[in-house]
Amino acid sequence: xxxxxxxxxxxxxxxxxxxxxxxxxxxxxxxxxxxxxxxxxxxxxxxxxxxxxxxxxxxxxxxxxxxxxxxxxxxxxxxxxxxxxxxxxxxxxxxxxxxxxxxxxxxxxxxxxxxxxxxxxxxxxxxxxxxxxxxxxxxxxxxxxxx
Numbered sequence: 432x433x434x435x436x437x438x439x440x441x442x443x444x445x446x447x448x449x450x451x452x453x454x455x456x457x458x459x460x461x462x463x464x465x466x467x468x469x470x471x472x473x474x475x476x477x478x479x480x481x482x483x484x485x486x487x488x489x490x491x492x493x494x495x496x497x498x499x500x501x502x503x504x505x506x507x508x509x510x511x512x513x514x515x516x517x518x519x520x521x522x523x524x525x526x527x528x529x530x531x532x533x534x535x536x537x538x539x540x541x542x543x544x545x546x547x548x549x550x551x552x553x554x555x556x557x558x559x560x561x562x563x564x565x566x567x568x569x570x571x572x573x574x575x576x577x578x
Contacts, residue, residue, distance in 0.1 A: 473566075474498075474499065476566055477497050477498065477558075477562050477566060478495040478496060478497035478505075479495075480558070480561050480562050480565055480566060481495065481496030481497045481558050481561075481562070482494040484496060484554055484557050484558060485554075491511050492508060492510045493507075493508070493509045493510070494508045495507040495508075496558065497558075498558065501526075502525055502526040503523060503525055503526070504523070504524040504526075505521065505523055505524075506521070506522040506523075506524070507519065507520070507521045520535070522534070522535050523535075524543075530542035530543070530544070530548075531543050531548065531551060533547075559571055
């Protein structure tokens with residue numbers, strides 16, 4: 432299990448030459464693609480791609496899934512309930528040496544494990560691959576330009 436956590440951690444946070452919003456994509460900061468956009472704008476664009484990883488967003492819903500920084504992932508969803516009231520939920524996933532901590536308002540914080548852990552790792556991998564290819568036009572494995 433320790434090796435699996437270590438590999439997941441390396442996948443998620445990359446190394447020191449890694450961009451803050453794209454930890455698995457090893458690009459020096461000086462060659463940051465789309466450099467005219469702010470970090471906030473890049474996160475927004477990444478989150479639009481992340482929102483599509485789990486299937487179509489239902490009508491009336493808004494979803495975001497993105498990598499905030501080297502150790503934080505955010506899942507956010509909002510919708511209008513059957514009474515017409517706006518509802519939302521935010522889940523923060525924090526990468527720690529001990530594992531991945533799931534933080535939700537009003538819920539007990541816990542380290543994810545089992546199928547939830549596997550789903551999280553797969554989701555972050557899909558996120559990196561889609562964001563690297565679709566937004567940054569980079570090969571997710573090598574960081575080389577696709578254009």
